[in-house]
Amino acid sequence: MSDDILLEVKDLRAKVEDKEILKGINLTIRPGEVHAIMGPNGSGKSTLSSVLAGNPAFTVTGGEAVFHGVDLLSLSPEDRSHEGLFLSFQYPVEIPGVSMVNFMRAAVNAKREYFHEPPMSASDFLKLMRQKRAVVDLDNKLASRSVNEGFSGGEKKRNEIFQMAVLEPRLAILDETDSGLDIDALRVVAGGVNKLKTDRNATIVITHYQRLLDYIKPDFVHVLYKGRIVRTGGPELALELEERGYDWIKEEEDKKHKEE
């Protein structure tokens, strides 16, 4: 861990259509850290990841996000990726007719172009694919198929972590990566994430359940409720939530707001 700040989110507000979902998010992430964001359904967890990744379906209405000195919110989704942000999707999108190989080649070469590097040679690219597939034990057969098309739930999530391995992000956001995974797949996926962890990159793990955090150990746990982070603590907070549920937090927060 270092004193450098990788991501600084200040009073971030966002809406979808006319509904405000994020109502002032503050978050500081340093290299080497793992942050877990938990919270009940509809609290804004996935919105936060979408907004950080630049999903055009959401509108930022206030606040800022500075990513290693860069104004993140002013960048296109593709440039956020080039700058080192990666979102592992809760529901990876199927793209019929676009092969995994072409998809990854386009992604790798776009990043190289962004940094004024020539496209990767075919042999280097194949080597890279082979190497990174090993991280999550991804079947070579999937490489020739269309992106996520006909993949099982587990294969889709492995595929996300495979892409993360290829793109080597500085900050990875794992949005409900545990959903739809059986325990074996969860172990492989979490193992992949841990292999990719260094003291220079950071991870945000968005999850409902404590289970994933047994495999990916967080340094900080945040609870998101009604578009705000209402609690921050260490790994013990996740265990407490597992035991007591979210209702006690909801009650306390709702009471606080009534008093205000």
Place this chain on the structure above:
Amino acid sequence: MTMSSLKQYTDLFRQERVALDGNAPAALNAGRDRAMVFLTAAGSLPVKSDEGYEKTSIDEMFAPDYGVNVNRVNFPVNVAESFRCDVPNITTLLAVVVNDRFVPTTTLMKNLPEGVTVCSLRDADSALLGRWLGKTVESEDAALAFNSLLLQDGVFIHVAKGVKIPKAIQIVDIFSGQTPLLAPRRVLLVAEDGAEISVLKCDHTQTPGVEFASSEVIEIFAGEGAKVDWYDLEESSPATSRWCQFRCRQEAGSSLNICAATLTNGKTRNEYLIDVVGDHCETRLSGMAIGSGTQHIDNSSRLTHRSDRSNSDQLFKYVLDDNATGAFEGLIEVSRGARFNEAYQSNRNLLASTGARMHTKPQLLIYNDDVKCSHGATTGQLDSAALFYMRSRGIPLAEARKMLMQAFMVDVIEKIRLDSLRDRLRHLLELRFSGSCGDAACATCRNRADRQV
């Protein structure tokens, strides 16, 4: 009321009848009077108020003052050869049609297998012409009549009984000239019982600034057990209009696979009349249309099952950008007493801009109980979830859009049964969606002199 553009052509016909007849064999001339009667009765080329032409006025397409090459001016063939569509490893069996004149190549003549004829309609066997020309499908209509009125040359392909041609035959249609020109073009393909043949035809424009129009009729007879593949690639200029009608007849156990791609064009109206008259036939009819600028592409099909136990499958896909317009009207007809047929039809379209328009009209006419039929049409935009997913991996928006548009056409490309043509078309699509295969004649097909001649 403005006068129909038909008049300039019927006037021309009256004035030049002697010359036209002098330029063509008896079998071609035999159709003229009947065509004239039909057109005179119609009074006009089809307009938008005519059923089936709601989105394309043929009358307007042919309104410019096009000339017809009655004097048989020769366009130098070496220029024409430079337009050979570069589809590597496909074929050496190449013929060129310059405007409306058939020009064989020496390699074609040298390499034609035994039992295969590819020649000018003027040199074709008169008995075969008399039997088939204009008679593959029993339907008199404007497209056939207009083509027959001024027809002077064309391509004749005959494959004798049981002869299978391993290589594809390629026909390159080229427009060339300095003044607006109408080219009546005809192909008659007769595949006798058990014959097998693949044909690739490409349409090009050499002088993109000049207005051209083609009236094309492609007649295909597939005898019992015959297998015919026809691939049609249009890469013409924005100043080119094309009215192309396929007239196909399938005998028992035959297989017909037509796949047509409109990559660049001006205005195009393609009509597909397919009569399945024998039992146990297989018919695949597919098309892709890529429109940008003000391109207009209209495909209209009428597939008639007149027999038992056949299956047919139609698939048409459009990607329209800018202010391009597209139309599709597809009809499956299952005749009374035609039993146990399976017939499917699908039209799917992508609109890549707010200015693009698509009109679609799928139809079924079923006069029999024992059938399996379905049809469907969808028109939508690029999948925003897929676009965001790709962008989140660093793929720039423009590239992501291009990849999705190409991906959309994958299942049409898969209908092509020639590996090298599939690869080539994938490549052409990539160029097309990158904007480098644009308004002029396709750059990939230009300046590639055919060294085989």
